[in-house]
Amino acid sequence: MKIGFVGTGVMGRSMAGHLMDGGHELTVYNRTRSKAQELLDRGAGWADTPAGAARDADVVMTIVGFPADVEEVYFGEKGILPEAPDGCVLVDMTTSRPDLAVRIAEEAGTRGITTLDAPVSGGDVGAREARLSIMVGGPEATFVRIRPLFELMGRNIVHQGPAGSGQHTKMCNQIAIAAGMLGVCEAVSYARTAGLDPETVLESIGSGAAASWSLSNLAPRMIAGNFDPGFYVKHFIKDLSIALESAQAMGLRTPGLALAKQLYEELAAAGGEDNGTQALYKLYMT
């Protein structure tokens, strides 16, 4: 297929590469062209605008930074929507606002174009190893049609419902992580403050009812003082902000999420925004 691919950052670059490995013809656009160079060297075409990447495409995939970037890429002067050809499918894989996903679907629908929202989890390693979890919202038939492309990039690919459902599901993922991270930070800092050896504590608590991915994977980094980004604090704050706004719009009470967002903002204000999410631990040990 002819695929327009917008956004060749750390995630997008790996994902686009897997599509090329699958034999698809890519035209890429990125704000900073140098980040697309590897793909261009492998034979991808270059477009100077999102619109240019969409022209003649069977499918356009986007994975950019913030919801404002998604708006610009779809609705902007040089955006995708005015140029996307009839019958093409637009797939936004950015973690973005559920209501924006619905708005893109509605706008596109007036022109007979179908869309999917398909945010991912699994991080840069998951993207590189084509092991992403992909959470998809949009029409079932469109999902079925695009699924072979998703399978080049991920393993756990689930259709969650109509437009916006992929984004909502990603929010559930981030909400579960957010409050859970407080528990992990507080357990590790309690252990250290009580004079225990935190690694020995993990031997006791790491495999029972307290077990979690964060406890197994991030607590050891906290203990070692390794705050390098797996997932950036600044990106997590973006996600938690979207989640909290979305929850509030639905009238849902989420005090754990609200507290986590507040603490992460405190961490960012103290200079931690380019750390990994496990750096929340620093807030407890100061």
Place this chain on the structure above:
Amino acid sequence: MKIGFVGTGVMGRSMAGHLMDGGHELTVYNRTRSKAQELLDRGAGWADTPAGAARDADVVMTIVGFPADVEEVYFGEKGILPEAPDGCVLVDMTTSRPDLAVRIAEEAGTRGITTLDAPVSGGDVGAREARLSIMVGGPEATFVRIRPLFELMGRNIVHQGPAGSGQHTKMCNQIAIAAGMLGVCEAVSYARTAGLDPETVLESIGSGAAASWSLSNLAPRMIAGNFDPGFYVKHFIKDLSIALESAQAMGLRTPGLALAKQLYEELAAAGGEDNGTQALYKLYMT
């Protein structure tokens, strides 16, 4: 060995049974005698007081309800400490206050008696199947000596440090669970409120960075409206209260724990104290 065993509730009954299976001679005491009947029928001796269970014992094990019960059982008029013979080892397996464990160790020490604090996790099922995690504080040599008894009751048996360290480790376990439960409740209630199918959402988020024991084991019960106790809300509140007091005494900030305790107290006030901990979900969906 001659073992005095105090506390034959749901947990203690199974644990005492495993000690008898291991060929040890038990004398049991429980406030409500009927709860010990099964053990008496199997040949355990009966004592009318904790002191009576301690007399002539090589080892005394206790697993009762609240820290106040531990105090009564050890320091009370008919308590263990005045009666425990020289050279005997006292092991409290109740989840209790770390500072109380230290106090018991100090009092016993003046009489040449050694103690361990050895709270467990794994619940009634873990107790029944001898698969408890046992977190032990006290002298290393005493731990080594008692370890064969622990091995009859559990699998993950770790010496965590001096007196109080077992209790501190259990607090780390409960702290990690507490805030994590908020994340699970909020993720599931977000999913439902957003019109998603929560079970399908779990397919997407259950095995990645949001993965946890609570998400895998308790979220399905929340979704099914099953609030039966695995672990009672009222007991969890006890643990969170101990953890919060202990954290505060150390000058440690634990906002996630404080929030969880507050929400669980709200749930108890609304009549949920005999539910399982997953019933926190009800607070979100009302």
